[in-house]
Every structure is written in C-alpha cells, then in structure tokens.
Amino acid sequence: MATDILMPALSPTMEEGKLAKWLKKEGDAVKSGDVLAEIETDKATMEVEAIDEGVLAKILVDEGTEGVKVNTPIAVIAGEGEDVSAAAASGGGPKPNGASEPQPAPTPDMQAEGQAEKSAPTARTPDDKPNAPAAPATITNKAREPVMAEFPEGTEMVTMTVREALRDAMAEEMRRDDAVFVMGEEVAEYQGAYKVTQGLLQEFGARRVVDTPITEHGFAGIGVGAALSGLKPIVEFMTFNFAMQAIDHIINSAAKTLYMSGGQLGAPIVFRGPNGAAARVGAQHSHDYSAWYSNVPGLKVIAPYTASDAKGLLKAAIRDPNPIIFLENEILYGQSFPVPKLDDFVLPIGKAKVHREGKDVTIVSFAIGMTYALKAAQALAEEGIEAEVIDLRTLRPMDTDTVVESVKKTGRCVTVEEGFPQSGIGAEIAARLMVDAFDYLDAPVLRITGKDVPMPYAANLEKLALPNVAEVIEAAKAVCYC
Amino acid sequence: MDAAKEASPAKVEPVAAENSASQDSQSHAPAPNIPQFSREDDLHAYHEMLLIRRFEEKAGQLYGMGLIGGFCHLYIGQEAVVIGMQMASEEGDQVITGYRDHGHMLACGMDPKGVMAELTGRRGGYSRGKGGSMHMFSREKQFFGGHGIVGAQVSLGTGLAFADAYTKNGKVSLTYMGDGAANQGQVYESFNMAQLWKLPVVYVIENNRYAMGTSVARASAQTDFSKRGISFGIPGEQVDGMDVRTVREAATRAIAHARSGEGPYILEMQTYRYRGHSMSDPAKYRTKDEVSKMRDEHDPIEMVRKRLIEAHGVPEGDLKATDAKVREIVNESAEFATHDPEPDPSELWTDILLEARA
Numbered sequence: 001m002a003t004d005i006l007m008p009a010l011s012p013t014m015e016e017g018k019l020a021k022w023l024k025k026e027g028d029a030v031k032s033g034d035v036l037a038e039i040e041t042d043k044a045t046m047e048v049e050a051i052d053e054g055v056l057a058k059i060l061v062d063e064g065t066e067g068v069k070v071n072t073p074i075a076v077i078a079g080e081g082e083d084v085s086a087a088a089a090s091g092g093g094p095k096p097n098g099a100s101e102p103q104p105a106p107t108p109d110m111q112a113e114g115q116a117e118k119s120a121p122t123a124r125t126p127d128d129k130p131n132a133p134a135a136p137a138t139i140t141n142k143a144r145e146p147v148m149a150e151f152p153e154g155t156e157m158v159t160m161t162v163r164e165a166l167r168d169a170m171a172e173e174m175r176r177d178d179a180v181f182v183m184g185e186e187v188a189e190y191q192g193a194y195k196v197t198q199g200l201l202q203e204f205g206a207r208r209v210v211d212t213p214i215t216e217h218g219f220a221g222i223g224v225g226a227a228l229s230g231l232k233p234i235v236e237f238m239t240f241n242f243a244m245q246a247i248d249h250i251i252n253s254a255a256k257t258l259y260m261s262g263g264q265l266g267a268p269i270v271f272r273g274p275n276g277a278a279a280r281v282g283a284q285h286s287h288d289y290s291a292w293y294s295n296v297p298g299l300k301v302i303a304p305y306t307a308s309d310a311k312g313l314l315k316a317a318i319r320d321p322n323p324i325i326f327l328e329n330e331i332l333y334g335q336s337f338p339v340p341k342l343d344d345f346v347l348p349i350g351k352a353k354v355h356r357e358g359k360d361v362t363i364v365s366f367a368i369g370m371t372y373a374l375k376a377a378q379a380l381a382e383e384g385i386e387a388e389v390i391d392l393r394t395l396r397p398m399d400t401d402t403v404v405e406s407v408k409k410t411g412r413c414v415t416v417e418e419g420f421p422q423s424g425i426g427a428e429i430a431a432r433l434m435v436d437a438f439d440y441l442d443a444p445v446l447r448i449t450g451k452d453v454p455m456p457y458a459a460n461l462e463k464l465a466l467p468n469v470a471e472v473i474e475a476a477k478a479v480c481y482c
Numbered sequence: 483m484d485a486a487k488e489a490s491p492a493k494v495e496p497v498a499a500e501n502s503a504s505q506d507s508q509s510h511a512p513a514p515n516i517p518q519f520s521r522e523d524d525l526h527a528y529h530e531m532l533l534i535r536r537f538e539e540k541a542g543q544l545y546g547m548g549l550i551g552g553f554c555h556l557y558i559g560q561e562a563v564v565i566g567m568q569m570a571s572e573e574g575d576q577v578i579t580g581y582r583d584h585g586h587m588l589a590c591g592m593d594p595k596g597v598m599a600e601l602t603g604r605r606g607g608y609s610r611g612k613g614g615s616m617h618m619f620s621r622e623k624q625f626f627g628g629h630g631i632v633g634a635q636v637s638l639g640t641g642l643a644f645a646d647a648y649t650k651n652g653k654v655s656l657t658y659m660g661d662g663a664a665n666q667g668q669v670y671e672s673f674n675m676a677q678l679w680k681l682p683v684v685y686v687i688e689n690n691r692y693a694m695g696t697s698v699a700r701a702s703a704q705t706d707f708s709k710r711g712i713s714f715g716i717p718g719e720q721v722d723g724m725d726v727r728t729v730r731e732a733a734t735r736a737i738a739h740a741r742s743g744e745g746p747y748i749l750e751m752q753t754y755r756y757r758g759h760s761m762s763d764p765a766k767y768r769t770k771d772e773v774s775k776m777r778d779e780h781d782p783i784e785m786v787r788k789r790l791i792e793a794h795g796v797p798e799g800d801l802k803a804t805d806a807k808v809r810e811i812v813n814e815s816a817e818f819a820t821h822d823p824e825p826d827p828s829e830l831w832t833d834i835l836l837e838a839r840a
Contacts (some may be wrong), residue, residue, distance in 0.1 A: 223641060225578075225641015229645035257619070260617035261609050261617070263610070265621060
C-alpha cells in the first residue's frame with residue numbers, strides 16, 4: 001500500500017519549514033533509514049529518513065519550496081510489488097496517515113532544548129483551540145499603529161521575528177561597545193540553542209561570543225564579576241529554568257551589590273533567555289519567573305511581546321548600568337512583527353504600552369500573555385465590548401500610571417499571565433489598583449493566570465494548566481456584568 | 483598528576499634571593515628553604531599585621547559594647563596570609579574574599595576609619611552604613627568585597643579575572659576563600675572555566691582548620707586543599723600561612739604564573755584563627771590548649787617581632803613606637819566610628835539602581 005511521507009517537525013514549536021533538498025528521486029528504491037530529503041527552518045536543519053521500504057513513487061513538494069506546513073504530504077512511497085504509477089496517483093491524499101509519518105531523527109537541537117517532541121499536532125500553538133488547524137508559523141501580527149508613537153511618523157517598517165530582533169539588538173550594541181559580550185551555553189558555535197545568537201560568533205569572534213560549559217551557577221557568577229569590573233555581559237540562559245542554579249548570583253551578587261557598596265559598584269549585566277512554558281516540556285522546563293524576579297529591588301525586569309519591543313528594550317537593557325532580567329518566550333521567538341527600520345531604535349525601560357484602545361474594560365498583560373489578551377479583545381469587540389489592552393513590557397519598574405489611567409476610563413480590569421496565581425503579576429496589579437484607582441473601580445479586578453499546579457506533560461492537561469482566551473473573555477464579561 | 487610538580491619551585495622570585503643575601507650579610511643563619519625578609523620587609527609586615535590585629539581587637543571590643551551589630555568575623559591569627567599576598571601583588575590587582583574580610587580591606591590600603599565606621603553602621607562607612615561587616619568594597623583600592631554567601635566570591639573573583647583577560651590589562655585577581663567555602667560546588671565550576679580559559683586568578687584557600695565549628699577532617703574528603711585543582715590541571719601548593727615570608731614567596735610564584743597567561747593557581751594557606759567563627763562562638767569544638775599552643779608557638783606577628791629584634795637588631799623601643807602608632811590609628815578609627823552619625827534616613831532609598839545615561 002502506498003504511504004505518504006509527511007513534512008516532519010523539528011521541534012514542538014515548528015509549524016512550517018523549507019524543503020531544502022531531495023536526496024532521492026522518483027523511481028529510486030528506498031529502504032528504512034535512507035535519507036530522503038533535507039528540511040530546514042530558521043533554527044535548524046534535519047534529514048528526513050524513510051521508515052518504510054519501497055520505491056519513491058512521487059515527489060509532491062519540489063525542493064526549494066518554502067513554508068511547507070508540518071504534516072503536509074511531501075512524497076509517496078509505493079510498497080513492494082505495488083504499481084508505482086498507481087501509488088503515485090493515489091498518494092498525497094488530504095488525510096495524513098499517521099502510521100507512516102516519518103519520525104524526525106533526534107537532532108542535537110532537540111536534545112539541547114530538552115525537547116524531543118516529535119509530532120506537531122500535539123504541540124501547543126499560540127492558538128487556543130487544541131484541535132484547531134496549525135496557524136502559520138510566521139504569524140504577522142498586523143498590529144494597529146502603536147497608540148503611543150515611539151518612533152517618527154512615516155518610519156519604514158520591516159517585518160522580522162522576535163528571534164531576529166533580539167539578535168540584531170545584541171549585534172548593534174556589540175558593534176557600538178567593545179565591553180559588551182555574550183556568554184552562555186551553545187551561544188557561539190552552535191549559534192544558540194534557540195538560534196537567538198545566530199551569526200554573532202562569525203561577526204564578533206570567540207573573545208566576545210563565549211561558549212560556556214554547562215555550569216549556570218559558575219558562569220552567572222563570572223558574568224557578575226566581570227560586570228563589577230566594568231564589562232557589560234549578556235548572559236544567556238538556555239532557559240530561565242536553569243537560572244535557578246544561578247539565582248544566588250542574580251539576586252545576592254548582582255541585584256544587591258550597588259546598595260551594599262553604598263553606590264560604588266554597579267553590575268551592568270543582562271540575563272536573558274526564554275522564560276515560561278514552551279510546549280510539552282513538563283514542569284521543570286516550563287516555569288514562569290516573571291513574578292519572582294519582579295519581587296527584587298535592584299533588578300529591572302523586562303518581558304516583551306512584540307519584535308519591536310524586544311529589539312528596542314534589549315538595546316536599552318544592554319546600555320542600562322543595572323542588572324536586567326530579560327524574559328523571552330520560546331513560542332514568540334518565531335513570530336513576526338513590524339519593526340521600525342532605524343539605525344538606533346531604543347525604547348525606554350519601565351513604560352507600558354496601550355496596545356489596543358477601548359473604553360469598556362482594561363486587560364493588562366505582558367509577553368505571551370498578550371496573545372490571549374489580544375484574541376479576547378478581538379472576540380469581545382465582535383460582541384460590542386471594547387477592551388483596552390495594555391502591554392506592561394517592563395515588570396519592574398512597573399508602569400502603574402498607564403494602567404491606572406486606563407482603569408479610570410474603563411472602571412474594570414482583568415489581568416492575564418501564564419504564571420501562577422499566588423503573589424503573581426496580576427496580584428500586584430490588583431493591589432496597586434486597590435490603592436491608586438479604588439474610587440474608579442466598578443468591579444473587582446479579576447486575574448487570569450496559569451493554574452496553581454506544576455506544569456503537566458500530557459497535551460490535554462497542559463492546555464488546561466495554561467490560561468486560554470475563553471477564560472479571558474469570560475472574566476472581561478464578568479467585570480462588565482454582562 | 484602531581485600538582486606540586488607543575489608549580490615548579492625553581493621559579494622562586496628574585497626578591498627572595500636578594501633578601502636571602504641581605505640576611506646573610508647580617509650573619510643570620512636562615513632556616514633551610516625559608517625565604518628571608520629584609521629589615522624593611524619585616525618592618526613593613528610587622529606594621530601591617532599589627533594594624534589588622536589591633537583593629538580586630540578593637541572591633542571585638544566594640545561588638546561587646548553593642549556598637550557593632552549583626553555578625554562580626556575576626557581575622558586574628560590569619561594576618562600573615564593577606565599581608566604576604568599583598569606584598570607579592572601589584573597595584574591594580576584585584577582582591578575579593580568572603581565574610582572574614584576586615585584584614586583584607588586594611589591590607590588593600592582602605593582607610594581604617596571607613597572600615598570601622600561601616601562596622602558601626604555609620605554614614606562615613608565604606609558603604610555609607612548600608613553594607614556592614616561582610617559587605618564592603620572599594621573600587622579605588624580594587625577591593626571587590628566582602629561577600630556573605632559562602633563561595634560566591636570564587637565565581638565573582640573568576641569573573642574579575644575574566645575581565646582582566648578580556649581587556650588584557652595585565653592584572654591578576656586574588657580570590658580568597660576559606661576551607662569551608664572550598665567545598666562549594668561553584669568553586670569547581672569556576673576552577674574549570676578558569677583553567678579552560680587560562681584566566682589570571684590566584685585562588686587563596688585560607689585553611690584555618692574550621693568551617694564555623696566543623697573541622698576540616700569532619701567536612702572534607704580531601705583535606706589537602708592544594709590538590710583541589712588536580713582534576714582541572716591547576717597547580718597548587720600548601721603554604722605555611724603563619725609565616726609571612728613563605729606566604730610572600732609562594733604568592734610571588736603563583737601570581738607570576740597567573741600573570742604570564744598560564745592560568746589559575748591554588749595556594750592553600752595553612753593558618754589558624756584564634757577567635758571564634760563569629761562573636762557568638764560556643765568554642766566547644768576545639769580545646770583551649772590547641773588555641774594557646776598556636777598563639778604561643780606560631781603567632782605570625784610574634785615571629786616577625788622576634789626576627790626584627792634578634793636578627794635585624796631593631797631596638798625594642800622602635801617596635802614600641804610602632805605599637806603606639808598602630809594603636810593610635812585604631813583608636814582614631816574607633817573614635818570616628820562611634821561619633822560619626824548614622825546614615826541620613828533618605829539613604830534608605832538611594833543606591834538601589836543607577837541612573838541610565840541618555
């Protein structure tokens with residue numbers, strides 16, 4: 001029986017890729033383990049291996065094709081004794097045969113990321129319905145013009161991913177200042193576990209792009225020591241989960257030394273990396289540290305959503321003389337946004353952004369939480385409720401004024417975050433509104449958060465553990481009493 | 483690998499050789515293998531060590547009077563380590579240590595008034611009263627603390643060396659830790675990277691035999707701390723840390739190794755603290771005899787004093803004058819530290835973040 005070869009996923013968050021090259025041609029005999037094709041994404045490349053024996057009856061996707069969706073049939077293999085032309089004709093059916101799906105071979109990428117997940121359908125996408133068709137990997141968020149102008153009117157905009165924006169921010173600052181360097185696991189030769197440091201080694205060399213051993217506590221301390229001495233390190237954690245091994249240096253050595261030295265010794269250092277849940281990586285790789293770090297005086301904590309904010313704020317962070325926690329998100333890395341094409345685009349730290357204007361209810365969020373907030377606002381608009389969506393962008397110092405101003409107008413507030421409920425960012429917003437906007441509130445502030453459980457692995461449970469758009473909509477309606 | 487072999491003693495510094503010659507000219511028979519100090523060296527060491535001793539005694543007194551709060555860890559007995567190290571270092575070399583840090587600050591040339599005023603939590607303290615005994619710094623003197631988390635200074639000190647290598651400034655990071663800190667995991671993470679990247683750092687393990695109340699034998703599987711770098715290929719040696727001469731000699735060798743780009747070096751300084759771990763020490767983990775035997779037979783300051791009188795022919799009256807001068811410095815620091823006002827309440831809110839430059 002003819003079997004379809006499907007476009008495999010390299011990682012849980014991949015949704016499409018390029019079919020770079022066919023290594024077999026139509027009519028070739030194939031056996032299990034033969035490399036059929038090479039595929040690539042902006043992050044990595046991998047080989048597609050055959051798991052069935054037979055003849056490559058038909059190639060359905062030509063080499064060089066970009067944007068091939070995961071699970072799209074890319075070729076048909078005719079079984080032994082089967083009529084090749086008939087198989088070719090029958091292949092490429094719309095319904096993928098899961099059993100014949102080629103499994104991606106484990107790549108170093110997957111191991112490095114601690115994610116050996118193979119199939120895309122169960123991967124969490126920024127979309128909220130578990131069975132919804134996969135959204136295009138590169139989502140162009142056709143954001144309205146920013147409400148607050150942060151660059152001159154008429155500036156040319158270029159579309160880029162958050163990943164590219166972060167890389168460009170680092171590269172620009174490294175060109176500008178020799179004291180800036182990047183260190184971390186796999187930042188140099190591997191080009192970054194998540195490809196955020198892609199190309200930096202080639203441009204800046206091994207002196208300034210430093211691969212470390214797997215030794216978070218040690219290299220975080222070395223980074224802080226170098227910062228106390230006057231350098232400006234960017235310390236990449238492969239994920240902030242691993243920074244728990246280094247948190248003593250982040251807090252006790254970096255955040256407190258300026259105060260303990262009576263203002264003599266500052267630590268101009270950026271700790272950055274993906275934070276929070278990715279997809280199906282379990283409790284130890286999914287923790288959201290937003291609230292943790294935002295609790296600590298002496299730190300600044302940034303958690304951008306858009307590529308534009310990622311770029312402008314990372315550049316600001318690198319220039320800032322204080323220790324900065326820069327929380328990225330793996331799922332956002334591949335998303336695209338318009339970014340102003342300016343030689344030196346730097347945003348102020350500590351300023352929230354009104355991402356969408358509205359008069360009925362204020363939804364406050366940040367980072368990937370914004371995806372829920374914006375979808376909920378869209379859905380609410382269709383029902384005649386105009387939500388104002390505020391992206392905090394910086395969690396410490398927290399721009400309460402922008403939130404209060406909005407709540408003065410709407411009288412209602414819902415917060416959205418993926419982190420745990422207790423002592424979370426939403427709890428902080430609620431407390432501040434109680435003090436600063438008490439007389440304006442027409443309803444209690446409601447919090448939509450991750451559930452109060454360690455992150456489960458099972459796809460359905462993980463879905464349940466995270467916030468979803470329906471919860472945000474429900475909360476917004478509840479505070480509007482409708 | 484034999485770490486001691488790598489640390490070839492053949493590289494003995496010229497200073498020691500010169501001193502040795504000057505000793506001979508004064509017809510003092512040097513003990514075999516003990517590097518000799520000139521009169522000036524011994525006078526310098528005597529003054530510096532005595533300053534630490536008297537300063538610490540005064541700090542202990544002020545603590546007892548309730549003028550110093552919190553924790554207070556005295557360096558009494560260990561003075562030869564930091565003074566010998568400083569005698570071998572160059573201006574601009576960085577120093578970083580743990581919480582038993584008063585001696586290191588004085589050895590770096592920090593003002594005793596500013597150190598004592600920090601102990602009493604006054605505005606004239608090095609950290610304006612916001613750091614305390616364990617958290618003082620001086621960028622001017624290249625003293626980077628003063629760290630209260632056991633072992634943290636080892637990664638930080640390695641980072642200072644990283645910056646030295648990055649900027650190629652020719653400086654060396656002198657990173658101190660105790661025998662207790664030497665069991666922390668990050669110490670070995672740092673050893674690995676320091677040797678991997680050939681960072682200019684000298685790790686000085688001040689083995690005073692007790693981590694709080696736990697003796698080395700009860701806490702360490704490998705009690706020879708000079709061997710702690712063996713698996714990374716870092717040379718190390720055990721040094722009599724009670725004799726400032728052997729300290730300086732080993733330090734010279736170690737610092738030259740680090741400065742030449744050959745990477746880190748470990749010095750285990752075998753020393754002893756006379757006082758408790760901190761001021762509130764039960765003193766149940768060792769005998770009084772053990773302490774008094776060290777004081778009587780191996781006191782680093784007494785050894786120098788004896789040498790000055792017997793070998794260098796310094797009149798006792800000169801040494802008494804030095805004693806008086808040191809006491810005066812210490813008394814002035816105590817006077818300042820007890821009369822300087824507490825920080826202005828507005829200081830509560832300063833030095834949390836630096837202003838970003840536009």
